[in-house]
Amino acid sequence: MEIIKPRTLSGFMELLPDKQLRFEKMAQILRQTYSAYGFAPLDTPIIEDARILLAKGGGETEKQIYRFQKGDSDLALRFDLTVPLAKYVALHYNELAFPFRRFQIGKVYRGERAQRGRFREFYQADIDIIGDGKLDILNEAEIPAIIYKVFRGFGLRRFQIRVNNRKVLNGFYAMEGLSAQSGEIMRTVDKLDKIGPEKVGRILIDDCGLTQAQADSILAFIAIRGTNAQVLAALEGYAGRSELFDQGLAELKAVTANLAAFGVPEENFALDLTIARGLDYYTGTVYETMLLDHPEIGSVCSGGRYDNLAGYYIDKPLPGVGISIGLTRLFYVLDEQGLLNPDLPSAPADALVLPMTQDPGPAIALAETLRGAGLRVQLYGEQKKFKQKMAYADKLGVPFAVLLGEDEIADGVCSVKDMGSGQQIKLTPQAAAEHIRAALTAGECPVILEA
């Protein structure tokens, strides 16, 4: 037979089993946390009608899209989970209860130039809350709590949710008579971290055509720092000059007012007036999330409030708020940086049962008993030398091997070998199950390891 060299396409993540188990653990934490906040799981097709998917059209996205013909159909692979959500909500509008809260963890496709750490197929893990006509600010206030629970669930403490409000920004630019240039200004301000305030000021004057006074005013505004209370107090100084600004400030206050009730510590939350988010459609609260010890990663969870989810598909105002986590990229970066906890169990089984007798019956029954107690158990039936069996258990990384020979069967026990310590003890099947379970629970540890 002619052999074709197997390969996986570049830009497509394919993990070995131990890594995959870690990835699944993160996905599971996301599912659990999103579910705890009343989001329903959603699953939409990966292939959509290209005309529908590209209703918004244009831009960088269109060049990256996987688009192809099948028969007479013009098809495309989804490039995010937001457009399919808009289609879904518009299509099923009459059958949904609003606010409609959904989460979706699914693969999306972008044919970007291949480059280290850039993926063409990657998971996004999104939540959105969609209102019918209106959506209360409480939904925007709840988002930081969800982000907090997710990253704490991963095992992190040193992260910060950074929050701003587009109405505050747009209101401020309106006060300064700079509404027309606001897009350009925000793109410049976005470079603050990289190039510093002086250079930002220069660009604002030289390239955006601002006066020195206007540039100074902007630099003073984005320099507002401090606790939530301090930032809000500073913003009060601008109040009363723009209805939009005042509305935005009231929203920022509402979003920060109940952090304690939501269980979000101040240290994990910061009002940050430099955050604007690239996408044009955010209209209220916007969110970014930084790993404090790894600012070079950039935001690991972003989103915001928008006014019109599905205007391309339905003549109804559908405001919403949502966030997205680029799970594949996040996982890749965590792994790359050595932040995945090596102590996290990553074996496909908690115990490997080894029949040491001709008749596998007793070992089968033992394995079923252990499974009945909630353990993940692999039965190993290969005819190998004992040493090879142990080498297999080691390679799998199973924490326990359970041996069952004639002696054990006669005594109604099994031999439980701790693969880490090498210690071996004889226990009844029930006691063995409890022993293994207790050891696993004691060893529970976070997915991500903090420095």
Place this chain on the structure above:
Amino acid sequence: MEIIKPRTLSGFMELLPDKQLRFEKMAQILRQTYSAYGFAPLDTPIIEDARILLAKGGGETEKQIYRFQKGDSDLALRFDLTVPLAKYVALHYNELAFPFRRFQIGKVYRGERAQRGRFREFYQADIDIIGDGKLDILNEAEIPAIIYKVFRGFGLRRFQIRVNNRKVLNGFYAMEGLSAQSGEIMRTVDKLDKIGPEKVGRILIDDCGLTQAQADSILAFIAIRGTNAQVLAALEGYAGRSELFDQGLAELKAVTANLAAFGVPEENFALDLTIARGLDYYTGTVYETMLLDHPEIGSVCSGGRYDNLAGYYIDKPLPGVGISIGLTRLFYVLDEQGLLNPDLPSAPADALVLPMTQDPGPAIALAETLRGAGLRVQLYGEQKKFKQKMAYADKLGVPFAVLLGEDEIADGVCSVKDMGSGQQIKLTPQAAAEHIRAALTAGECPVILEA
């Protein structure tokens, strides 16, 4: 804005939230059961290099495949999970521990003619055990236990796992001197249920060119029925005439010997000599699974033992055994037949918390307390009339609404309203959590409803 009519492509399943939750429940049972038997989760790309995916080439599959160019790349969407597994095992051969046990629940793509109940995008839920050179028969014996646990997990009792062995069949045809025609004969025998033994006999003689004696012999063979012991006893009558047959018979015995130890009742298992499975590559035990009250659905879980998983990609013999469940089609048929349990909770939250005060703080804290107790809780902040709030709770299908007004806050309690009975009681937050949790546990019920 011009509005584009939203639609979902025909042949692509897209569920409403209550159905999606039922689907997720089935997927979760599959993940748990597969994990309990020590299978590692695997996730491979949906897009592969077309030349690699089609290494085997030819046939019906190739016409159905989604294949397209992107830049210079010849790409295709996977049409099953077996070919990507073969690629994976060949590619990562040196890094895997054998036997390698993996499960994968993922979408596959086949551009079939659109037709009711036929899907172009559908989930398969597969397990496979891959050996390096050898694979013990115990792995084949374990498969029925896994199938049994999966379908019992779904809530079914009236199903039967039907098992045969290709060596028994091929050995039998060899004894009869019919090896050359065995494929044609098996395809004819496969029609037994539909057309009956008489017509099968006629076709065997008229179209396959068998003698009356040969046809009679085949009809007698496939007429063997009864308990496992009876079928094995009948097969003993053919022993000693073909090495292949004898080996197959020994394997069938090994597969049936430990059913009790595996916890599989006899009534859910049957040796069935008419089962051959279409695919050429099965070489040992083969499996089908029938819902006894719905034979028209056909097999809902099939698979078998094969000798050479990845011969197209690597020069190593990699025998394996695996099964596949067409989850999307199974779900569709169960729903169509009204077999999905209407009592299964399908709301996105266990409780809807309704703040009845201006300040949402206490309600936020209450919701967090309930979540801390493991409940899925949605906080409802919309400014609506009480009646509209209740209508929303009803439409979502949440079992409990939890109201928090000034009186409750003053008394340190909350009002828990059972949405089914309408009963409302005041409880402390902790007691409310326990009350709701107890009600949910009492209401635990299977996904599938049996007649």
